[in-house]
Amino acid sequence: MNARGLLLPTLAALVVLGVLVGLGTWQMERLAWKTELVAQVRARTSERPIPAPPPREWPDIDRAQDEYLPVTASGRFDHGRETLIYTVLSDPKGPFKGPGYLVITPLMQADGSAILVNRGFVPEDRRNPTTRAAGQVEGPxxxxxxxxxxxxxxxxxxxxxxxxxAWFRRDPEEIGRARGLARVAPFTIDADGTPNPGGLPQGGETRLSFPNKHLEYALTWYGLAVTLVGVYVAFVITRLRGRRDDLDAPRAAD
Known part of the structure; x- marks a missing residue:
């Protein structure tokens, strides 16, 4: 095989190598992002709660600066407009787990606006509010x-x-529109673990630990890239050696 015969295998190997290295680099970037996220969440959740942003500050809320910020809010629950978001709670802090729902209830403010509160988890067989009536808190x-x-x-x-x-994601705007709320905050509040009467909803179930296998994935992609290089080198050596043997064979016959 001459140099021209190696052109297509070389181009194919370079393309695949570029993809593998690119995937490894992307995972390293994700690793840096995840590490920073974990550090931010750990630091932010240890801060003292502050009042939730009022409506005039809603346009300035930023995910990087405000996500997981401890806050407080006061008002009255509108239990008639609660929304149940399907989830599977696999690592609970309380006694209930498995398939069930997050109970999202509007907390009505004095100015008529609403903040959607994730009051916590209820198992599937407690979906109906009448099965957890004690937790439907009335008043301020x-x-x-x-x-x-x-x-x-x-x-x-x-x-x-x-x-x-049927709800699977927390989207305040979408939920507010479906529940006829005129003004709804662009965020929700995950209630802490303060027990509700009757034990449900089960609050304080916000997941604060995140899987972080990006380094493992990056090493896998980089390892495949190194393997590809090794296979390519072996392929070229084998083909060139075979070509040399083909050229030497007529000489040996002479």
Whole structure:
């Protein structure tokens, strides 16, 4: 095989090598992002709660600066407009786990605006509010918890279907529109673990630990890149050696 015969295998190897190195580099960038995120969440959640942003500050809320910020808010729950978001609680802090729902309830403010509060988890068989009537708190309340921005869509979580009252992601704007709320905050509050009457909803279930296998993935991609280089070198050596043997064979016959 001459140099021209190596052209296509070389180009193919270079393309695949570029993809593998690019994937490894992307995972390293994700590793840096995840490490910074974990550090930010750990530091932010240890701060003292502050009042939740009022409506005039809603346009300035920023995910990088405000996500997981401990806040407090006061008002009255509108239990008639609660929304149940399907989830599977696998690592609970309380006694209930498994398939169930996050109970999202509007906390009505004095000015008529609403803040959606994730009051916590209820198992599937407690979906109906009448099965947890003690937890449907009436009158003025003050909620303490973590400020959360809308959940971003991804391949693993279905879209919400308001027309079927089927919810899978926290989207304050979408929920507020479906529940007829005139002004709803662009964030939700994950209530802390303060027990509710009757034990449900089970608050304080915000996940604060995140899987971080990006280094493992990066090393896998880089390892495949090194393997590809080794295979390519062996391929070229074998082909060139075979060509040399083909050239030497007529000489030996002479």
């Amino acid at each position: 309340v003050t909620v303490t918890g973590l400020l959360r921005l809308p959940e971003e869509a991804n391949w693993f979580v279905p879209d919400n279907a308001p027309e079927r009252n």
